[in-house]
Amino acid sequence: MIDRSRYNHIRGKHGHYASWAVWAEGAHKPKDRIGDLSVLDVDRNPGILRQLKPGIVLVGLNISREIMTPLANFHDARPQAMDFKIRHALKNTPLWGAYMTDVIKGYEQKVSGKMMAYLRANPQFERDNIRKFRRELADLGAGSPILVAFGGDAHRILSRNFAGEYEIFRLPHYSNYCAMEKYREQVACVLKRMNKAIS
Numbered sequence: 001m002i003d004r005s006r007y008n009h010i011r012g013k014h015g016h017y018a019s020w021a022v023w024a025e026g027a028h029k030p031k032d033r034i035g036d037l038s039v040l041d042v043d044r045n046p047g048i049l050r051q052l053k054p055g056i057v058l059v060g061l062n063i064s065r066e067i068m069t070p071l072a073n074f075h076d077a078r079p080q081a082m083d084f085k086i087r088h089a090l091k092n093t094p095l096w097g098a099y100m101t102d103v104i105k106g107y108e109q110k111v112s113g114k115m116m117a118y119l120r121a122n123p124q125f126e127r128d129n130i131r132k133f134r135r136e137l138a139d140l141g142a143g144s145p146i147l148v149a150f151g152g153d154a155h156r157i158l159s160r161n162f163a164g165e166y167e168i169f170r171l172p173h174y175s176n177y178c179a180m181e182k183y184r185e186q187v188a189c190v191l192k193r194m195n196k197a198i199s
Contacts, residue, residue, distance in 0.1 A: 001050055001052060002049060002141070010139060015067075015071050016066075016067045017063055017073055017102050018073060019072065020098070020099060021058060021090050021096055022052070022096065030085075034075060037075060053094075054140045056099065056198060057142070057146070058095065058150065059149050059150065059158060060100070060101070061112055061115055061153050063107075064109065065108055065110075066108060085180045089183050089188075093187070094194075099142075103129065103157050104129045119157075126161075130161045146166065147167070148169045148171055150172075150173050151172065152173075167197050170190070171190050
């Protein structure tokens with residue numbers, strides 16, 4: 001759980017690349033209401049604060065496009081977006097309510113290979129972003145959160161910068177080509193290995 005003051009601080013300072021692993025209930029289709037952010041509005045949904053788990057941080061690589069609305073990252077309703085698979089995979093699991101963010105801030109790139117190539121050519125950029133990420137974790141106030149990477153690239157960055165400091169796990173990336181049921185199965189396999197850390 002997180003208090004309202006810290007929640008609002010996170011939303012204001014980090015809301016253009018961060019969010020929470022809570023989504024509105026779907027209706028008939030897998031993508032229904034995936035972009036409905038009213039569930040993250042404390043005034044409209046005051047019970048949201050009890051659902052949040054700042055001690056678990058789900059970490060993507062970087063944004064693929066500018067996030068115009070605070071807390072809209074990972075809640076993309078565009079037809080080509082795969083965020084609905086995260087909702088389906090995390091529903092009724094210990095990861096529901098986790099904090100969500102990207103390890104690299106302020107760099108729009110849809111192709112992860114190009115992002116990683118840029119980091120190899122600009123190591124100082126990675127170091128600068130790791131400092132920002134550390135400040136974000138401090139703002140979150142979780143002490144020693146569990147880091148859970150989406151995909152291999154985010155996992156490699158977290159491992160080389162935080163190994164031995166935080167527990168780090170890796171989920172398959174939700175944009176990988178697979179059905180949402182298969183993705184939920186893959187996440188469930190990782191959760192079995194994580195049980196001790198998140199219990």
